[in-house]
Amino acid sequence: MSAKILIVEDEFVVANSLRILLRQAGYSVGGIATSAEEAYQNLQQDKHDLVLLDIRLNGSESGIDLARKLKAEHIAFVYLSANSSQKVLEEAKKTEPYGFLVKPFREKDLLVALDIALYIHKNRLESKLRQEALLERQLVEISLEDSEDKQTFLTIARAIRTFIPFDLIVCGTRPLPASRFDDYGYLRAGFDEYQFIGKDELLTISGLKSDALSTIIENSNTDTHVATYYNGGTTDATPITPLQSVWSTCFNIESFLVFPVALSNGSWAYYSFYSRRRDVYTQSHMALLKHLVSSLTRVTEKLVRSEVSSTSAIRLSASGKHDHTEGQQGSVSEFKSIIGKHPLLLAALDLVTQVAPYKTSVLILGESGTGKESIAQAIHSLSARKTGPFIKVNCASIPASLIESELFGHEKGAFTGAIEKRKGKFEQAHEGTLFLDEVGEMPLDMQVRLLRVLQEKEIDPIGGKSPRKVDVRIVAATNRNLEREVAEGRFRLDLYYRLNVFPITLPPLRERKSDIQALAFYFANRFCKEFNKDFNGISAAMMDELEGYTWPGNIRELENVLERSVILNDGKSELELKQSLLGTTDKVPSKIEIETLGDVRRIQRETEREYLISVLKKTKGHIRGANGAAELLNIKPTTLEARLAKLGIQREDLGTW
Numbered sequence: 001m002s003a004k005i006l007i008v009e010d011e012f013v014v015a016n017s018l019r020i021l022l023r024q025a026g027y028s029v030g031g032i033a034t035s036a037e038e039a040y041q042n043l044q045q046d047k048h049d050l051v052l053l054d055i056r057l058n059g060s061e062s063g064i065d066l067a068r069k070l071k072a073e074h075i076a077f078v079y080l081s082a083n084s085s086q087k088v089l090e091e092a093k094k095t096e097p098y099g100f101l102v103k104p105f106r107e108k109d110l111l112v113a114l115d116i117a118l119y120i121h122k123n124r125l126e127s128k129l130r131q132e133a134l135l136e137r138q139l140v141e142i143s144l145e146d147s148e149d150k151q152t153f154l155t156i157a158r159a160i161r162t163f164i165p166f167d168l169i170v171c172g173t174r175p176l177p178a179s180r181f182d183d184y185g186y187l188r189a190g191f192d193e194y195q196f197i198g199k200d201e202l203l204t205i206s207g208l209k210s211d212a213l214s215t216i217i218e219n220s221n222t223d224t225h226v227a228t229y230y231n232g233g234t235t236d237a238t239p240i241t242p243l244q245s246v247w248s249t250c251f252n253i254e255s256f257l258v259f260p261v262a263l264s265n266g267s268w269a270y271y272s273f274y275s276r277r278r279d280v281y282t283q284s285h286m287a288l289l290k291h292l293v294s295s296l297t298r299v300t301e302k303l304v305r306s307e308v309s310s311t312s313a314i315r316l317s318a319s320g321k322h323d324h325t326e327g328q329q330g331s332v333s334e335f336k337s338i339i340g341k342h343p344l345l346l347a348a349l350d351l352v353t354q355v356a357p358y359k360t361s362v363l364i365l366g367e368s369g370t371g372k373e374s375i376a377q378a379i380h381s382l383s384a385r386k387t388g389p390f391i392k393v394n395c396a397s398i399p400a401s402l403i404e405s406e407l408f409g410h411e412k413g414a415f416t417g418a419i420e421k422r423k424g425k426f427e428q429a430h431e432g433t434l435f436l437d438e439v440g441e442m443p444l445d446m447q448v449r450l451l452r453v454l455q456e457k458e459i460d461p462i463g464g465k466s467p468r469k470v471d472v473r474i475v476a477a478t479n480r481n482l483e484r485e486v487a488e489g490r491f492r493l494d495l496y497y498r499l500n501v502f503p504i505t506l507p508p509l510r511e512r513k514s515d516i517q518a519l520a521f522y523f524a525n526r527f528c529k530e531f532n533k534d535f536n537g538i539s540a541a542m543m544d545e546l547e548g549y550t551w552p553g554n555i556r557e558l559e560n561v562l563e564r565s566v567i568l569n570d571g572k573s574e575l576e577l578k579q580s581l582l583g584t585t586d587k588v589p590s591k592i593e594i595e596t597l598g599d600v601r602r603i604q605r606e607t608e609r610e611y612l613i614s615v616l617k618k619t620k621g622h623i624r625g626a627n628g629a630a631e632l633l634n635i636k637p638t639t640l641e642a643r644l645a646k647l648g649i650q651r652e653d654l655g656t657w
């Protein structure tokens, strides 16, 4: 059955020619609307698969206003606009369109954009519906479990977090008498680590006296309405209550969302999701909660102990002594080697758990060394394909002439030098995951072939007689800005959309500096074990410098710095930087140009080289034995020899002593 499309366009001539074109291409056109209001009526009367949307429309609402509603209702839409100013594009981008075409466009571009939009929509919708059904089932199961209230709330929080991100989740009932404060919550302290926050904790963290908190509560009996809040403003202009202000200030909150649930005894329970990031909450989060309201009510009834007091208030049992930390870091074992608790990292890991079980293609974006490969591996390990192969292809390192045979394989004799049949990476990854690293570097002609494989799910080995079916999940990664690559003609738009079904962006290390210490200790421990040395901590000066540096090479660079520090350490004292990261000591010229990751690596190598040469000079070139360089450095002679070879250090470099 052909997809049904609604055209929302205020210029009749344009709309009519679109209608003709779409019908010729085999689509069914449900109607033409000239304003957002008219479009809305159309959509309520009739189900459409996709909306083609102009930004400037008749009436008070723009295409972008309409898009927000479409997004909340999971209706696919593609913008068609003559307006491509940066400001409009940015506003439009926030609505997460399925495509954007700038008028005038070619017929071919429109048809490709529609094909891709419908593909993405089908994939997103399928995974969303499966996930919603899963969450609904989880909530029902939680409502049947026999556990204590605090634990029940934590289980609810854990189930919801991949759908509605939060750094702090709070629940409470209203009306709330000033004499009693029953709200409580969990602060997310790691991927699966939560800290309980009740009245005592809030008083300690806020520094408020009990009386002051009571006054705040008296003035905070919120109305029973749904709202999202952005950095001080609210979606419906309702003022933030003093109590919400306290939570926000104490935990550096930038945006929050409140969802009330009506209880059978006439009172209300409130769920508040707080985030340290701006503009996190959207209408689609609200739509999800509304969709789940019956299972959420059921589980909330269980959560709220019906202890009807004289004021007929409901009490949430959050009193008594509490453990401060519930759950444990890394209970999802696939994440055990992914260190960090920064909200940006946790948000990315939540997306990983959300998408991993499905076959959906994933595009991992992030600068070099941010952990893209580690995340690709976690996606594989969390999927049903985990027992199948995980095959990596680095698209940047294969010469253009070999990439086709590398990916698709060849038959014996297919070309000069093909002395035997060879399976390509796609076939090797059958029933597993193919990780296309640095996909932005793939030559354009290979992009066409890759797109065909993704569409047809079959490969054509070079010299083969017929195509072969392959069942492969694609996870691609790039450190390039693919949108810019598309704009500059180096990356195909259709492949971009096909790969970008589920993007996950990893933050650079300089944006998650609070993780540097944990990462540094993790790497220090790992390398000390590897080099068989005792770990005696990291000096305060070194830690200051690690935290002050901007890390152009991200986690990989930090890992290298720690490896070098461990090698250069005597195994008896704290780790130190033998060379400033900022290149400020006299060994490195102060006006050193550090522009690329290559520069960073070069400087690291030079520093290590100089240090090892200076140690070897002290030992008069002796590596082994008592007072040899290996003993001074407290590493195995074979390890030192391997390092010397890697750094190209030879006897001549030591000069005379």
Ligand SMILES: Nc1ncnc2c1ncn2[C@@H]1O[C@H](COP(=O)(O)OP(=O)(O)OP(=O)(O)O)[C@@H](O)[C@H]1O
Residues within 6 Å of the ligand: 337, 338, 339, 340, 366, 367, 368, 369, 370, 371, 372, 373, 374, 375, 437, 479, 519, 522, 555, 556, 559
């Ligand atoms: N969160 C993390 N915790 C601990 N180690 C990490 C983390 N993220 C990455 N690493 C380590 O940092 C190094 C670089 O990570 P990885 O190779 O996954 O980065 P990448 O983004 O794929 O790099 P590139 O773009 O250069 O291919 C690896 O040794 C990896 O194990």
